[in-house]
Amino acid sequence: MTPHRLLILNGPNLNMLGVREKGIYGTATLQTIEASCQEKAKALGVVVAFRQSNHEGELVTWIQQAMGQQDFIIINPAAYTHTSVAIRDALLAVGLPVIEVHLSNIHRREPFRHHSYVSDIAVGVIAGFGQQGYLAAMDLACHHLATLHSS
Ligand code: DQA
Helix, strand or coil: CCCCEEEEEECCCHHHCCCCCHHHHCCCCHHHHHHHHHHHHHHHCCEEEEEECCCHHHHHHHHHHCCCCCCEEEEECHHHHHCCHHHHHHHHHHCCCEEEEECCCHHHCCHHHCCCCCHHHCCEEEECCCCHHHHHHHHHHHHHHHHHHHC
16 A cells, blocks of 8 residues: 655744744754654654745645645644635645644634634644644544545
8 A cells, every 4th residue: 555645834934943932832943843753754654745934825836736646734834824815725725634733722822823724624733732743643644544545
């Protein structure tokens, strides 16, 4: 059987992890998180493409390109979570299952972070567990894909 393909997308300012607001986002860099995800991918027997962009259009393009190339999208849209109809529409257009991840618990933060344009079209949302959220999302994505393929 061909291995499941997971696309992990990261939005703006996540390239600043390790430097930016460490009290909220922790000290792990995005490179560290990617390394953990690639290690986990080996353990799960899946293929992971891990990307970050500060540009909404680039994220939209990557989502569009995932059609037929990826089986699942794990996305931390960062600030675009709260603003981007374009990212929501791209996710709806490709129709792949999605898990939304946030390092921080957005519901414990400012009211403008409580609304997400992605949550209601996602399989589920993980928020508040730092980099562990990405690893949990990978487990859950594999579980979801296994359930889809067995039914
Ligand atoms: C974030 C939460 C967003 O509100 C914020 O704009 C981010 C990161 C998180 O991972 O906790 O940049 O998505």
